Amino acid sequence: MRCVCLLTFILPAMLIAQDGAAIYKERCASCHDAAEGRAPKLDALKTMTGEAIFTSLATGGMKKQAEGLSPQQLFALLGFIAPTGQTAIPGSERSCKGDAAFHPKLEGPGWNGWSTSVTNSRFQDAKAAGLAASDVPKLKLKWALNLGSVAGTRGQPVVLGGRLFISSQTGAVYALDTDTGCTHWSFRADVPLRGSMKVADANGIPVLYFADGAATIYALNAESGKVIWKVHPWNFVGSMATGTLQIHKGVIYQPISSLEEALAGDAKFECCKFRGSVIALNAATGEKLWQTFTIPEEPKPTHKNASGTQQYGPSGAGIWSTPTIDEKLGALYVATGDNYSDPPTETSDAILAMDLKTGKLLWSRQLTKGDAFNLGCSPMPTNCPEAMGPDFDFGQPPILVELRGGRRALIIGQKSGMVHAIDPDHKGAVLWQTRAGEGSALGGSQWGSASDGKNIYVAISDVGISTVADASTPMGLRVVVDPNKGGGLHALDLEAGKIVWSAKPAPCAAGRTDCSPAQSAAVTAIPGVVFSGAMDGHLRAYSTASGKVVWDVDTAQEFATVNGDAARGGAMDAGGPAVVNGMVFVNSGSSFMPGNVLLAFSVQGK
Numbered sequence: 001m002r003c004v005c006l007l008t009f010i011l012p013a014m015l016i017a018q019d020g021a022a023i024y025k026e027r028c029a030s031c032h033d034a035a036e037g038r039a040p041k042l043d044a045l046k047t048m049t050g051e052a053i054f055t056s057l058a059t060g061g062m063k064k065q066a067e068g069l070s071p072q073q074l075f076a077l078l079g080f081i082a083p084t085g086q087t088a089i090p091g092s093e094r095s096c097k098g099d100a101a102f103h104p105k106l107e108g109p110g111w112n113g114w115s116t117s118v119t120n121s122r123f124q125d126a127k128a129a130g131l132a133a134s135d136v137p138k139l140k141l142k143w144a145l146n147l148g149s150v151a152g153t154r155g156q157p158v159v160l161g162g163r164l165f166i167s168s169q170t171g172a173v174y175a176l177d178t179d180t181g182c183t184h185w186s187f188r189a190d191v192p193l194r195g196s197m198k199v200a201d202a203n204g205i206p207v208l209y210f211a212d213g214a215a216t217i218y219a220l221n222a223e224s225g226k227v228i229w230k231v232h233p234w235n236f237v238g239s240m241a242t243g244t245l246q247i248h249k250g251v252i253y254q255p256i257s258s259l260e261e262a263l264a265g266d267a268k269f270e271c272c273k274f275r276g277s278v279i280a281l282n283a284a285t286g287e288k289l290w291q292t293f294t295i296p297e298e299p300k301p302t303h304k305n306a307s308g309t310q311q312y313g314p315s316g317a318g319i320w321s322t323p324t325i326d327e328k329l330g331a332l333y334v335a336t337g338d339n340y341s342d343p344p345t346e347t348s349d350a351i352l353a354m355d356l357k358t359g360k361l362l363w364s365r366q367l368t369k370g371d372a373f374n375l376g377c378s379p380m381p382t383n384c385p386e387a388m389g390p391d392f393d394f395g396q397p398p399i400l401v402e403l404r405g406g407r408r409a410l411i412i413g414q415k416s417g418m419v420h421a422i423d424p425d426h427k428g429a430v431l432w433q434t435r436a437g438e439g440s441a442l443g444g445s446q447w448g449s450a451s452d453g454k455n456i457y458v459a460i461s462d463v464g465i466s467t468v469a470d471a472s473t474p475m476g477l478r479v480v481v482d483p484n485k486g487g488g489l490h491a492l493d494l495e496a497g498k499i500v501w502s503a504k505p506a507p508c509a510a511g512r513t514d515c516s517p518a519q520s521a522a523v524t525a526i527p528g529v530v531f532s533g534a535m536d537g538h539l540r541a542y543s544t545a546s547g548k549v550v551w552d553v554d555t556a557q558e559f560a561t562v563n564g565d566a567a568r569g570g571a572m573d574a575g576g577p578a579v580v581n582g583m584v585f586v587n588s589g590s591s592f593m594p595g596n597v598l599l600a601f602s603v604q605g606k
């Protein structure tokens with residue numbers, strides 16, 4: 001999951017062998033510490049978010065000043081500035097009139113967490129969806145929210161009890177009214193969120209739980225937005241939370257991923273010591289209950305690379321998606337990513353089963369062997385493991401489904417383009433495997449599939465990207481997307497993995513720049529309809545019977561918003577639509593085609 005790590009900046013505060021203070025003194029202090037002058041003082045820079053500073057240095061006003069700095073130096077500089085993100089975010093003030101109380105029924109209609117269920121089906125039943133298949137073509141825009149001056153959006157909207165919880169890459173978390181989009185409260189996390197949120201009851205209070213990008217975990221009173229507790233359960237440089245936390249019976253399960261895979265692009269980096277893990281916490285108190293690593297053995301020194309830098313392994317197998325809960329067996333399942341260094345392990349690109357209570361590893365099933373990869377492998381190998389794996393992480397969780405005859409399966413799409421079904425009742429024995437896409441480092445199936453109990457709906461990214469030299473960027477490279485490559489949506493039957501239908505990718509509109517037909521964002525299903533957002537900016541609804549497109553909205557345009565300036569949609573990536581009580585909520589914009597908007601659709605429209 002490399003591009004997402006590199007482009008969406010999160011701040012591993014204590015970084016690296018580079019001296020951020022020295023870089024600041026040499027490159028920045030002459031203006032920013034000058035007694036006179038237009039440049040904001042260091043204290044003022046500190047009030048910005050890490051992402052805003054990074055954007056300024058990478059592509060914004062300070063690009064020239066940051067010229068020639070390596071990614072490591074940029075991160076070290078940011079580590080020295082230590083941004084807190086405390087400036088107010090325009091448009092995040094309370095705007096709802098009155099004091100509508102928030103006491104949701106947790107079992108009531110909602111989209112609570114990454115999925116509607118702990119099985120991660122991403123399926124909304126007819127009652128909670130409140131939207132018949134025949135009404136989908138009538139959906140119109142009801143309101144839009146400006147998510148701030150950010151290039152992209154990531155979050156999966158969470159909806160419960162008439163509230164919508166959404167995060168922005170400014171670091172803001174909003175509690176909105178689903179009907180009007182007015183803001184009940186907003187909160188500023190230390191670092192922008194990469195994953196979504198979930199509401200659970202603790203001591204009779206509805207609590208909103210989430211982790212920020214640097215894996216600090218928050219419990220907020222969901223009614224007021226006040227912090228109940230906040231913990232940082234594990235200190236490890238470059239570790240981050242990408243997968244949404246799961247909550248079950250008073251316990252939080254937070255998956256951990258990492259930035260190390262990207263940092264290893266520098267041959268001077270001692271790659272790699274990170275191991276993926278799940279951390280379990282008491283939801284009432286934040287107390288850490290257990291942490292289970294995806295690689296049992298600790299990394300040891302292995303060899304020196306061509307630059308003489310000591311390398312370590314085994315490492316990697318980060319968890320990029322939310323855990324799946326098996327209430328029958330008292331187990332949780334997670335899907336892992338690649339190894340970052342040699343030697344490759346048996347638990348990378350695998351499904352792991354852990355005991356819900358103790359975290360004990362019950363079994364693991366590897367689906368791609370020998371996948372040790374880091375950013376040192378591309379575009380030109382500088383610091384690549386010998387295995388030089390294909391980077392076929394799992395970016396999505398397995399979906400736990402029932403088959404005929406009381407059998408069950410865990411079904412999951414992979415960046416390799418394969419869809420796998422394994423048997424949770426027989427230690428993950430493979431039931432079937434079907435190819436749905438070509439596969440590549442950002443290809444195959446990325447963030448999430450959906451299942452209505454009959455089929456699994458798998459969207460294919462297979463984005464065509466290449467890097468071209470561009471001296472005007474700090475990294476000396478620019479990413480370009482191929483408008484003729486990637487995309488497609490497939491329905492596979494659950495029993496045998498047979499492809500029931502395939503919907504071809506829609507071609508990019510003529511004249512649209514930075515356009516890719518890739519379908520990387522998570523998919524959402526309701527009875528009769530499956531929704532899939534594409535990197536060309538379109539959200540499309542397909543008939544689950546035929547794969548025919550029944551509704552198509554172009555989000556890559558400007559929208560008037562309820563909280564201030566107009567906002568834009570762009571490429572759709574990461575999170576997917578939430579469908580609740582006749583409304584569809586989705587955000588739009590990613591680094592490929594920037595955007596900063598949250599959209600709410602209903603049959604009545606405005």
Ligand code: HEC
Pocket residue numbers: 024027028029030031032038039040045048052053056057060061062065066077
């Ligand atoms: C030649 C003088 C100069 C140098 C050197 C310089 N800056 Fe700036 N910087 C400015 C000025 C002037 C502004 C205010 C720009 C404005 O208000 O339009 C600014 C603004 C910024 C901002 C606010 C966001 C923005 O883009 O306006 C950030 C962040 C920033 N600088 C970071 C840095 C960092 C980090 C360095 C060192 C790598 C650096 N600057 C080097 C002059 C400088």
